[in-house]
Each structure stands twice: as structure tokens, then as C-alpha cells.
Amino acid sequence: STHDIEQLMLAKEKYKNCFLTSPTFYDVKGRHDYNGGPSYEDSLKNEILENSGDVCVNTVLTTAVLFKISDIKDIGLFDEEFFLYFLDYDLCRRIKNINKSVIQVYKAKAIHTHGQLKIRNRLKKIFFRNYFFDYEELYYLYKDNLHEEKYKNVKKKIPKFIFKLIVNFLIVRFDKFIYYLSKTLAYYKFRKFIK
Numbered sequence: 001s002t003h004d005i006e007q008l009m010l011a012k013e014k015y016k017n018c019f020l021t022s023p024t025f026y027d028v029k030g031r032h033d034y035n036g037g038p039s040y041e042d043s044l045k046n047e048i049l050e051n052s053g054d055v056c057v058n059t060v061l062t063t064a065v066l067f068k069i070s071d072i073k074d075i076g077l078f079d080e081e082f083f084l085y086f087l088d089y090d091l092c093r094r095i096k097n098i099n100k101s102v103i104q105v106y107k108a109k110a111i112h113t114h115g116q117l118k119i120r121n122r123l124k125k126i127f128f129r130n131y132f133f134d135y136e137e138l139y140y141l142y143k144d145n146l147h148e149e150k151y152k153n154v155k156k157k158i159p160k161f162i163f164k165l166i167v168n169f170l171i172v173r174f175d176k177f178i179y180y181l182s183k184t185l186a187y188y189k190f191r192k193f194i195k
Helices: 004-015 069-075 087-097 124-142 147-171 174-194
Strands: 019-025 055-057 099-111
Touching: 004 019, 004 069, 004 099, 087 099, 087 124, 124 147, 147 174
Parallel strands: 019 099
Antiparallel strands: 055 099
């Protein structure tokens, strides 16, 4: 609503070091939902922040954010290497690297539904979710030179993934076949990228 946008604008002006503001999310039943929180490398959990006022956070979902166009041009637009995941973390990490803040605004409210891929075909959904998450996670970590351990762990698993994808294909378990195929292809795409 107009009121919520106004609250984002007021908070942007109020906090002098603020780069962007984002509303507090609620689910369709009116309960607090996940938006702001720690950066990906600090926590793998998306815990719901039940704020009672404005909060400076390391990252927010970029589903609904307010920022100045000139500011976003200065630090760079979204990295096009990301397709489904990690866009939010990447942008917020770049904001943090220039010592600016990201504020989740309590009085600005929005309803948000998480993680709903609009792909109806079950096998395509399995592929998209795993392929893009795995590749983009490695790429995100690579951008801050944090990928080595994760890359080595995945590399060790690749022979098992290939064996399991062949077995699952032969026994006609296509959901598992697609799962292991997507993870294997994500690894090889990232390996090609870093070479």
C-alpha cells in the first residue's frame, strides 16, 4: 500500500547510512515471515525475525526493497550469473562491503509467499531447484573466495552421484535420476567457470 511505501521512504531518510529498506513480511495468515537476517555464510537457517521496531540486518529478500537508482548503479546491478537463488545475498554482501546498512522496517508490511517455483512438471522442478541452487551457491561463495571447501566436498561426491544417476535411470526412478543429474551438471558448470 501507499502507507507501506511511505514508511520505507521515511526509514531510508531517517537512517543516514542506509542503502536500502525492506518491509517486514507476513504470511497469508498474518504471522511474521522470513525476510531480514544474517548473511548466508553466517547462518544456513532462515529464522524468522520477530521485530518490534526497525532492524539493521545483513540481508533481506529483494522481493520488496526501496533504494536510490544512483546507489544501485554505483555498486552494480544484479549479477546475471544468478538465476533463482543468492541474488539477495550477493547484493546485500556488496552493500555491507561499502559499509552501508540494510534496514527491515517494522511499520512497512507486506505479504510474501516463499519458494513457489511456477514449474508444473515435477521432474523439471527437481532439476531447476537443485541445479541452480548448487551452481549458484558455489558461484556466490567463489565471489568472496570462500568456495574451496564446498567445491572439494562436492568434487568428492561426483563419482557417487554419477553411479546413482545411472542406477536410478536403469531402475526407472526418474525423480532420483534427475536429482543426481542436476547436481552433477551444476558441479561441471562451475568447474568449467573457474577454469
